[in-house]
Amino acid sequence: MTVPLLERFRERLPISSATPVVTLGEGSTPLVRAPRLSARLGAEVWLKWEGANPTGSFKDRGMTVAVAKALEDGAAAVVCASTGNTSASAAAYAARAGLPALVLLPAGAVALGKVAQARAAGAVLLQVEGSFDDALGAARELDARGTHALVNSLNPYRLEGQKTAAFELVEELGGPPDVLALPYGGGGNTAAYARGFREAGEGLPRFLLGEAADRSGTAASAIRIGTPVHREAVDAAFAESGGSAIELPDEEILAAWKLLAAEEGLFAEPSSAAGVAALLRSPPPAGARVVCVVTGHGLKDPEAVDRAFPPPRSVAPGPDAIAAAVA
Numbered sequence: 001m002t003v004p005l006l007e008r009f010r011e012r013l014p015i016s017s018a019t020p021v022v023t024l025g026e027g028s029t030p031l032v033r034a035p036r037l038s039a040r041l042g043a044e045v046w047l048k049w050e051g052a053n054p055t056g057s058f059k060d061r062g063m064t065v066a067v068a069k070a071l072e073d074g075a076a077a078v079v080c081a082s083t084g085n086t087s088a089s090a091a092a093y094a095a096r097a098g099l100p101a102l103v104l105l106p107a108g109a110v111a112l113g114k115v116a117q118a119r120a121a122g123a124v125l126l127q128v129e130g131s132f133d134d135a136l137g138a139a140r141e142l143d144a145r146g147t148h149a150l151v152n153s154l155n156p157y158r159l160e161g162q163k164t165a166a167f168e169l170v171e172e173l174g175g176p177p178d179v180l181a182l183p184y185g186g187g188g189n190t191a192a193y194a195r196g197f198r199e200a201g202e203g204l205p206r207f208l209l210g211e212a213a214d215r216s217g218t219a220a221s222a223i224r225i226g227t228p229v230h231r232e233a234v235d236a237a238f239a240e241s242g243g244s245a246i247e248l249p250d251e252e253i254l255a256a257w258k259l260l261a262a263e264e265g266l267f268a269e270p271s272s273a274a275g276v277a278a279l280l281r282s283p284p285p286a287g288a289r290v291v292c293v294v295t296g297h298g299l300k301d302p303e304a305v306d307r308a309f310p311p312p313r314s315v316a317p318g319p320d321a322i323a324a325a326v327a
């Protein structure tokens with residue numbers, strides 16, 4: 001049985017015995033060695049596989065805390081704006097809590113699987129005619145009106161939950177890695193890891209962030225975010241750790257995404273490979289211990305596969321035809 005994140009890290013979270021445990025079995029995700037990436041980079045590379053969370057992304061770590069607190073505080077409903085993964089997570093945890101969820105999506109810009117998840121969970125979905133940043137503005141206004149509790153990462157409980165990934169890394173590696181590579185969308189995940197490492201008390205890794213060079217138009221739809229709301233916290237982490245962000249063209253993000261699947265067997269969604277792409281562009285010192293946070297599951301975005309790979313060929317159902325087709 002997976003111990004709920006709220007119970008595993010109870011002492012280090014802002015919750016009490018009055019806080020309901022709203023769980024789907026989040027956190028405690030696999031830390032997997034990456035032998036081919038390690039050989040390629042001359043470093044000890046690990047993958048923190050956050051796609052193994054219940055809704056297939058790292059968002060579940062923060063959502064279990066945010067929705068539990070919303071329930072405890074008597075919220076009537078939750079709202080989020082989302083490039084997709086936050087909405088899938090919010091919808092699932094709200095369903096679990098018995099709360100209505102309202103999801104605001106940038107029109108036409110969210111991967112198929114994520115929309116399917118939120119629809120299946122019974123959330124109300126609206127396509128906002130605008131960008132993610134426009135949708136987030138609207139969600140914040142609904143929160144200010146008091147009709148809905150905002151469960152985007154501006155909700156402080158979200159980052160509290162997400163910081164637990166740093167605790168897991170410190171526990172499993174015996175300390176922080178030298179380098180932590182991850183995607184940079186709004187920056188909430190980076191801010192949360194920085195907080196978690198600070199609280200673990202053994203120093204910060206160097207943060208290496210991969211962000212889309214074309215933030216507003218990247219094919220990596222999860223990180224199609226014009227303005228990162230956590231930029232100050234990200235810059236503070238850089239100042240403390242010597243880290244930096246690397247602007248990546250889509251080709252480099254997609255190349256890293258394919259490499260993860262084909263060389264390590266790990267099928268992520270394209271945005272999730274931005275940390276790996278940053279690492280390939282800016283290799284770590286020889287022998288460094290590196291963790292790449294792989295943030296979301298590949299099944300969320302089947303259309304990305306359609307764009308990148310040819311479909312299976314048709315073949316007659318006989319061994320000769322099949323042998324000829326693969327010769």
Ligand code: AN7
Nearest residue numbers: 082083085086185186187188189222296
């Ligand atoms: C797979 O779901 O912003 O830098 O609305 O889904 O913490 O924003 C998703 C972001 C990386 C970026 N990888 O993390 C949303 C949303 C995946 C993501 C990011 C997201 P942040």
